[in-house]
Amino acid sequence: MAxxxxxxxxxxxxxxxALGEAIGFVSAQQLHLVLKNHxxxxxxxxxxxxxxxLAEAGEADPLQSKDGELLYRACTTSHHHHLICRACGxxxxxxxxxxxxxxxxxxxxxxxxxxxxxxxIFGTCSACQ
Amino acid sequence: MAxxxxxxxxxxxxxxxALGEAIGFVSAQQLHLVLKNHxxxxxxxxxxxxxxxLAEAGEADPLQSKDGELLYRACTTSHHHHLICRACGxxxxxxxxxxxxxxxxxxxxxxxxxxxxxxxIFGTCSACQ
DNA sequence: AGGCTTATTGAGAACGATTGTCAATAACTG
DNA sequence: CAGTTATTGACAATCGTTCTCAATAAGCCT
Ligand SMILES: [Zn+2]
Ligand SMILES: [Zn+2]
Ligand SMILES: [Zn+2]
Ligand SMILES: [Zn+2]
Numbered sequence: 001m002a003x004x005x006x007x008x009x010x011x012x013x014x015x016x017x018a019l020g021e022a023i024g025f026v027s028a029q030q031l032h033l034v035l036k037n038h039x040x041x042x043x044x045x046x047x048x049x050x051x052x053x054l055a056e057a058g059e060a061d062p063l064q065s066k067d068g069e070l071l072y073r074a075c076t077t078s079h080h081h082h083l084i085c086r087a088c089g090x091x092x093x094x095x096x097x098x099x100x101x102x103x104x105x106x107x108x109x110x111x112x113x114x115x116x117x118x119x120x121i122f123g124t125c126s127a128c129q
Numbered sequence: 130m131a132x133x134x135x136x137x138x139x140x141x142x143x144x145x146x147a148l149g150e151a152i153g154f155v156s157a158q159q160l161h162l163v164l165k166n167h168x169x170x171x172x173x174x175x176x177x178x179x180x181x182x183l184a185e186a187g188e189a190d191p192l193q194s195k196d197g198e199l200l201y202r203a204c205t206t207s208h209h210h211h212l213i214c215r216a217c218g219x220x221x222x223x224x225x226x227x228x229x230x231x232x233x234x235x236x237x238x239x240x241x242x243x244x245x246x247x248x249x250i251f252g253t254c255s256a257c258q
Numbered sequence: 259a260g261g262c263t264t265a266t267t268g269a270g271a272a273c274g275a276t277t278g279t280c281a282a283t284a285a286c287t288g
Numbered sequence: 289c290a291g292t293t294a295t296t297g298a299c300a301a302t303c304g305t306t307c308t309c310a311a312t313a314a315g316c317c318t
Contacts, residue, residue, distance in 0.1 A: 009265090011268095029304075046266080070304080086243075136284085174296080197304080267313085
């Protein structure tokens, strides 16, 4: 389990940048297409690996889409949740200590430890009515 | 769009029953294996179709697992959420009007309509510590 | 700058969950 | 019971993701 030394590569930076430009949550395949269209020769597997790394580093938030795809979004590092437009993907970050506390309380009330949670809100944004 | 007439089949009943026996959330493949082990000759595709039907009818709750699998559980028909043990899958149904209201308010505060949400709590249950 | 070590890349194969195809079967109707 | 057609089951096909592995290039040390 000797931790391996991470290297900074031009590819990982490209993924980070493309993710930052994206509007809402995007898939690895979408990002790969965008990068290709911009002239990059980056491989699809590399995009998958870079996104997984960014998510582990807290630089990206992962989201299981309704149809089983794994989507990512560039995010602030503090814990938060998302309000997502079903039509255009526009996303608002949500913070609510009350709900965080509620989730942990529910867990401990039932004798569950090491609580974590998944909370996402969906809707149609004002521009997409 | 002529709605087609649903038929009651022995296979769908078998899936419904097997789902009821299951401990927590289970996958179509798991149910298929269980049914096979009990002597059934049901096809895998049929299990997938039956579960999708049950979910649409509100008789089962779907859950996207962390690793992209679609899991199901026999549930009450009223709206609720789940507290799930990461180790053994034991599941507790949670109802909390406060949180329901909060989610809808967050949506409307940001101009989002037709709100819906995904809320799941995970932890390690007392038996699995 | 030059050379060494090894993490990272990219192309393609492999994988696993899910869905589509289609002839055979079996629910319902009357 | 006979006719209509929704449903079944075996298999192929799809799709997102991961694996494999030889080639490349970061980081490090002269
Ligand atoms: Zn929108
Ligand atoms: Zn939270
Ligand atoms: Zn448990
Ligand atoms: Zn709810």
